[in-house]
Amino acid sequence: MRHLKGGPEPDKHMLRRELLAVRNGLTTDDVREAATGLAQHALQLPELAHARTVAAYVSVGSEPGTLALLDALRERGVRVLLPALLPDNDLDWGAYAGEGSLARIQHGGRMALFEPVGERLGPDAVTDADVVLLPGLAVDARGMRLGRGGGSYDRVLARLERAGARPTLVVLLYDAEVVERVPEEAHDRPVHAVVTPSGVRRFS
Template identity: 70%
Template sequence: MTPVSNKAAKAAVRRELLAARALLSYEDAAEAAAVLAGRALDLPELAAARTVAGYVSVGREPGTRVLLDALHARGVRVLLPVLLADNDLDWAAYEGADRLLKAGRGLLEPDGPRLGPDAVLAADVVLLPGLAVDGHGMRLGRGGGSYDRVLARLARAGAAPALAVLLYDDEVVTRVPAEPHDHPVRAVVTPGGVRRFDRPEPGV
């Protein structure tokens, strides 16, 4: 596929996946979030991590809040993204659900001091939001480009955190359209289990 057709293919797949998520009840999403947290906490990378870059799930995204609370209670330093005007990400420490503020685009962000975009370089694990992962570990994001910047920043710095994504079971697919800047992840966590990918993240 050409880059243009890849972009069009990504947009079509995103629409399909978002439509499927919209059919989930909030009860089903909450139940999946609890299972996802247990699966993710079994990851050796998370068990050994001192700093984890995560995100606050919203709507019917695979839930992260149970996982964030479990990591925080464990004494892990959890960094959460703060969306900047140019779609890049700043970071702030997670200090509990009562310290989250409503932000633009329906997001929730921590109310603490901003640590700068380079704060993510300290992460041992980066949890990436996504809509799908294929059999090669290639992730399909939502298309905003924020995490492309994060991954590029990690690559430039020679940082090597484990990259993982939380999804629903049917979002692990045969293939997602990929572009040259896309990075594979090390693991995908679903309510049904964990799938790992042997190929290392390029440049990360």
């Protein structure tokens, strides 16, 4: 896996801009090919093989593609939960029932998201998950994740901690997004593993 070079404590905003610029340069073929590799490696994780419930998300734009992975999990009989963004940036959850069960929802001036159309299960539904697949822009050698800055998944992780839930936390990224170090704040928690199109890396 490649490493992004930078100072000992890179600036979050600058790092986000740099990573998003690289993603925005990817072609549709790049994204599709990466999604295939990502799904193959993720499905080999023992934690996913034994999971009954997985909290995941639907990728948008040039994010590492997740639909192939979601469909493969569903075919295995796994209950897949997908987020629905609430007005305060918290996340509600609904069950994934195939690509036809998704609706494209525009949230103000931000990017449109694909969300489940069925019953809303409440923000606490994520505490039932055996594995939580997290979006991100980068992860570092310690397992610290850099998100987009909206804070939605910080709330999810805090909710899991309050509930005493201990799911396996896995971030899905491109190879070049495994970096030497990302800035961290007091509330940040490391993930257990990162899956990229070329493989899996675990963190202690």
